[in-house]
Amino acid sequence: MNYNRIWGCLFLSLIYLQVAGCSSDKQLNQTVLADKWVSTSNPKCEIWFQNWGGYQRLLMVIESDTMEIKPSPYVTEKKDKPYLTPKPYNKVSKQQLKGNIYWNDAPKWESGIVYNARWEIDRANPKINLPQIYDIELSLSDNTLKMKLIEDSELYLSSDLKSIKSY
Numbered sequence: 001m002n003y004n005r006i007w008g009c010l011f012l013s014l015i016y017l018q019v020a021g022c023s024s025d026k027q028l029n030q031t032v033l034a035d036k037w038v039s040t041s042n043p044k045c046e047i048w049f050q051n052w053g054g055y056q057r058l059l060m061v062i063e064s065d066t067m068e069i070k071p072s073p074y075v076t077e078k079k080d081k082p083y084l085t086p087k088p089y090n091k092v093s094k095q096q097l098k099g100n101i102y103w104n105d106a107p108k109w110e111s112g113i114v115y116n117a118r119w120e121i122d123r124a125n126p127k128i129n130l131p132q133i134y135d136i137e138l139s140l141s142d143n144t145l146k147m148k149l150i151e152d153s154e155l156y157l158s159s160d161l162k163s164i165k166s167y
Contacts, residue, residue, distance in 0.1 A: 034163035
């Protein structure tokens with residue numbers, strides 16, 4: 001029986017348990033904000049927090065308009081193939097904004113406390129003049145994230161958001 005091999009396996013198992021976080025009390029007590037949130041009010045929007053260790057980014061997708069697309073009135077139909085006839089559908093126009101978040105104070109996500117940050121947008125689709133800078137006010141209460149997006153001291157967007165577990 002090779003005892004060195006057994007001790008090696010036990011040692012690796014203990015390291016795995018520590019890396020998995022079984023021995024850290026800080027991780028269990030710390031409130032972690034969900035990665036993705038979806039608005040419960042209009043305008044419909046989604047926000048995604050992306051944590052890259054040294055900095056944090058925010059992706060926001062705002063549904064700006066809906067158009068009804070109808071097929072051409074000159075479409076020819078074939079008698080035996082009705083499935084080839086185009087159907088009307090709704091096309092949703094979206095604005096995507098992505099940039100770094102710079103927090104005034106590191107958020108602890110305690111209920112009812114408002115956290116402020118500056119959001120510097122460096123990517124957008126469709127294209128806009130970049131960089132764009134917004135002030136953000138976020139507060140968490142009853143599993144609802146309240147967000148206010150402020151541009152030049154005027155409210156640009158206000159929304160109540162619910163977290164999404166999977167996406």
